[in-house]
Amino acid sequence: MYKMPAKALYRWLIGLLLLSLLPPLYADDAGVIHYPRRTEGDEFRSSYELAQLQLALEKAGSSLRLEPSYYSMEQERALVNLEHNERLDVVWSMTSREREQRLLPVRIPLDKGxxxxxxxxxxxxxxxxxxxxxxxxxxxxxxxxxxxxxxxxxxxxxxxxxxxxxxxxxxxxxxxxxxxxxxxxxxxxxxxxxxxxxxxxxxxxxxxxxxxYPAAMYFFFSRQRPELAQTVRLGLQRAIADGSFERLFQEHFAADLQRAQLHKRQVIELQNPFLPGATPLQRRELWFTPAPPER
Known part of the structure; x- marks a missing residue:
């Protein structure tokens, strides 16, 4: 009978232990979109984006369902995981030239700028x-x-x-x-x-x-999943066309914008040299325009 050398046996046992510590594989990955879990207590920070993502899937006629990642993730870790197509299918984030080089953006500003x-x-x-x-x-x-x-x-x-x-x-x-x-x-x-x-x-x-400063928050996808980006893009475009995108935006933020009293503030304009040239600034319906400041 073959007897495994002690060092090889040790490495094998350590490997088994490490495998046991890994999070379980997701079942039925083909029907799921995994997004980055927020730290406990910060789940409120994802409520709007998840609502828009669910709306986009419904408008596109997709049966995909949303599930959070096994662990919570800070922004850069989530972007790296998405870039390598590892256990994440979507991340929402402010855009930059560097991020659009690494990932596949859907250029519809969820935040209206x-x-x-x-x-x-x-x-x-x-x-x-x-x-x-x-x-x-x-x-x-x-x-x-x-x-x-x-x-x-x-x-x-x-x-x-x-x-x-x-x-x-x-x-x-x-x-x-x-x-x-x-x-x-x-x-x-x-x-x-x-x-x-x-x-x-x-x-x-x-x-x-x-x-x-000019900015936009997009849904980003792995460059290995263009079909997923296309599904969400189609759904968002349909939601914009029928008004449901705007209704959801107002439902979440109308009271906050009124409370902010933007028209009473001193506006300081900053340049954003990192904004990609493909940002759809010409589509005025995609952007929020505040009332002019009080004089």
Missing amino acids: LYGWRIALLPSSRAELLKDVRTLNDLRPFSAGQGHDWPDTDILRSNGLPVTISANYGSLFHMLQAQRFDYFPRSVIELWDELKHPRSKQLVADQHVLLH
């Missing part, structure tokens, strides 16, 4: 920090907090704004409270839900300034 309209979160003890800011130069003495892998980080820096980064989304709120940076610019459609979270109880929304 509102990820480029930013209001600062501030410690409640510094609520009036930006009240005298009127220009980009006025803003430059203050440091912003951002995720290390977010396109916004490069956009802010390219406009001469100092940025402090973190690899963890949740830690940015604690860093702001500790005044490790001065302000945390957040999209006007994510800010108000974030303020409801317990980690934001000592934070407030700035009342004075509105940052703007």
Whole structure:
């Protein structure tokens, strides 16, 4: 009888142990779209995008169903997994030239460009920090907090704004409270839900300034799955045509936009040199246009 050498037996047993620690394979992968799971407590951050994705599938006549990934994922990890077609089928994210080179975008801005309209979160003890800011130069003495892998980080820096980064989304709120940076610019459609979270109880929304740069949040797919991208593109186009896309957008964000009072804020325009040339800026129906500022 063959006797396995001790070292080979050891490696075999370790291999079995490692395999036992891997997450289970998904059943019926052909009928499922896997998306990145949020960290526990942050599931609210995906509710709109998942609703639009489900709507797109329905409009395209697809029977695919949505399931979260086994583990929660920060943004760059999710993008890398998607790029290599590993256990993820879709990620939604702000676009950049670099991301569109790696992945297959569906160029319909789910946010109607509102990820480029930013209001600062501030410690409640510094609520009036930006009240005298009127220009980009006025803003430059203050440091912003951002995720290390977010396109916004490069956009802010390219406009001469100092940025402090973190690899963890949740830690940015604690860093702001500790005044490790001065302000945390957040999209006007994510800010108000974030303020409801317990980690934001000592934070407030700035009342004075509105940052703007052209930006778009898309659904991204692996370049190995063009048929999936086409299905979602078709569904989104049909939803736009029949008005259901806009109704869902308003259902989620109309109250937040009214609360933001964009027309009363000092707008500071930033350049976005990382915006891909294929961004459909000419399709005006895809973008949010705020009311003109009060004079």
